[in-house]
Amino acid sequence: MIDDMKHNLQIIPIPAFKDNYIWLLHDSNNAVVVDPGDATPVFEVVKNLNLHLHTILITHHHHDHIGGVARLIEAYPNVKVYAPKLEQYGFKHLTVDETEILDITAFNLKLKVISLPGHTLGHVAYYAEDEENAQNILFCGDTLFGAGCGRLFEGTPEQMFASLQKLAALPQDTKVYCTHEYTMHNINFALTLEPDNQALILRQQTTLALRDLQKPSLPSTIALELATNPFLRCDNSAIKSSIQQPNASHLQVFTAIRELRNHY
Known part of the structure; x- marks a missing residue:
């Protein structure tokens, strides 16, 4: 459970499926959920905390991120659902696009899209x-992960x-709330590219300790990702050396290590 002191909010990871996190923001009365792929665990948490579901935020159209939306709308017919403009959904929603600012009135919280x-092409x-x-x-969906990034579907x-x-x-200092618990596997891959990265070695130890206690490895921070995530370190000479492309552009490095990660 993470406190966001500005708005007196708490941000809770709700585990779903094998490795998903549905993020729930709440105060003492209202809740916002991000990418509810399964309604059942959301219902349980909302009921246990005696909350009203105010808003649903969708980052992209994959089923493990939207599978619970229809049931949640049925239970909370006045809930506001925001989803990317460039994607199609089988439920009523409000579309969002780049530069929009969402006003989450329940929390006096403004979210930039x-x-x-x-x-996906419409991911936000x-x-x-x-x-x-x-x-x-x-809340970055499946674009940025702990020490990794999403596949290119x-x-x-x-x-x-x-x-x-x-x-x-x-x-x-931005806190990064990803939607999958992939951090450990991503770190192990990253170490094949940068075996001497001390920040990465420390993160491996820290993440292993958290997971042994069945605690989430998330949220991360942008600073931590810049220090340990190979997909944000495409200018790094050690990574270029590992893929035997010392003169590659940043995009060429990214493309090469994304392909390597696909088969890791």
Whole structure:
């Protein structure tokens, strides 16, 4: 359970399926859920905390991110559902696109929509920035993972690389709420590229300890990803050496290591 002090919010990971996290933001009365692939665990948490489901945020159209939406709408007919403009959904929703600002009135919270094509063509993230109190939060779906990134199901390497660069440019203290517990496997892959990266070695130890206690490895931060995520380190000489492409461009490095990760 993570406290976001600015809005007196708590952000809770709700485990779903094998390795998904449905993120739930709540105060004492209302809740917002991000990518509810399964309604059942959401119902359980909302009921146990005596909350009202106010808003659903969708990052992309894959079933493990939207499979529970219809049941949640049925139970909460006044819930607001936001989903990417460039994708199709079988439920009533409000579309969002780049540069839009969502006003989550229940929390007095404003979320910026960031377009992130790559994993899917319409993929978006939701970002709340508070420079004064250093309480920046990012819900990035399947674009950025702990020490990794999403597969390219619809987009091109160029699109995904550009999307990751957008996220890399966010304030380094931004908390990163990914939707899959892939961190350990991603770290092990990253170490094949940068075996001497001390930040990565430390992250492996920390993540292993958390997972042994059955605790999430998330949220991460942009700073931690810049130090340990190979997909944000495509200018790194050790990575270029590992793939035997010392003169490759950043995009060429990204494309090569994404392909390697596909088969790891």
